[in-house]
Amino acid sequence: MKVILYPFKIIYKLYFLIYFVLVLILFFPIFHVLLSKKERFPRAFKVIRIFAKVWLYGSGIFLKVKGRPHIISNQPYLICSNHSSFIDPATLYIIFDQYFVFTGKQEIEKWPLFHIFYTSGMNILVDRHNKLGILKSFKKMVEVIDNNNPLVILPEGTISKDAPKLDSFKPGAVSIAIQKQIPILPITQTTNWKRLQRSGFWTGNASPGMAEVIIHPPIETKGLTRKDTEALQAKLWDVINVPLQQKYGV
Numbered sequence: 458m459k460v461i462l463y464p465f466k467i468i469y470k471l472y473f474l475i476y477f478v479l480v481l482i483l484f485f486p487i488f489h490v491l492l493s494k495k496e497r498f499p500r501a502f503k504v505i506r507i508f509a510k511v512w513l514y515g516s517g518i519f520l521k522v523k524g525r526p527h528i529i530s531n532q533p534y535l536i537c538s539n540h541s542s543f544i545d546p547a548t549l550y551i552i553f554d555q556y557f558v559f560t561g562k563q564e565i566e567k568w569p570l571f572h573i574f575y576t577s578g579m580n581i582l583v584d585r586h587n588k589l590g591i592l593k594s595f596k597k598m599v600e601v602i603d604n605n606n607p608l609v610i611l612p613e614g615t616i617s618k619d620a621p622k623l624d625s626f627k628p629g630a631v632s633i634a635i636q637k638q639i640p641i642l643p644i645t646q647t648t649n650w651k652r653l654q655r656s657g658f659w660t661g662n663a664s665p666g667m668a669e670v671i672i673h674p675p676i677e678t679k680g681l682t683r684k685d686t687e688a689l690q691a692k693l694w695d696v697i698n699v700p701l702q703q704k705y706g707v
Contacts, residue, residue: 517665524672
């Protein structure tokens with residue numbers, strides 16, 4: 458069966474890549490204008506949500522979301538999701554209609570066209586190999602929360618090479634939630650790795666279908682201190698991992 462489906466997988470990957478580039482080029486002039494000034498970022502966010510829908514839906518990927526009532530409103534909070542695919546950010550943009558700020562690794566600034574979402578200042582780049590850079594990024598994250606906006610952190614730090622297996626979380630991924638005493642909203646994206654997997658072009662999974670997302674109940678941090686960081690991080694990992702364990706036994 459795999460041999461029979463292999464040519465279709467390659468054709469789909471080519472279509473997915475070409476379609477993504479064309480859609481991004483189409484939207485790029487709008488992004489260039491809206492991301493040129495900070496006061497336009499909320500409008501840019503709305504356009505990014507449209508872009509994400511055009512990109513995924515046009516690629517034959519549709520969302521199935523469980524737990525929408527758990528979404529928090531009218532206060533800042535931390536959104537934490539597993540990271541199993543290149544499409545993970547797009548699914549989050551589609552799900553959440555409240556303006557949020559993404560954090561991403563420094564390497565993104567080298568990505569053609571796509572880097573504008575981070576180098577514009579709308580989202581936050583983190584240089585994990587530079588202590589001063591980490592401190593500056595942390596201060597920006599605090600500013601986002603102080604402005605009453607949600608913050609998105611993918612605590613694995615990068616796309617898991619062994620998806621759907623959940624990688625370990627980076628140290629301090631939840632420390633900002635403790636410092637600011639804001640809740641954490643755990644999210645598990647269970648099938649995105651099937652839609653587009655981080656792997657070789659010829660070997661990685663790729664197919665249209667459902668992107669299944671589970672939004673868990675928020676984890677409160679009120680009353681927690683720095684000494685609770687490790688335990689909170691372990692709890693967050695367990696919550697996100699449970700659906701993956703149940704579905705795939707990983």
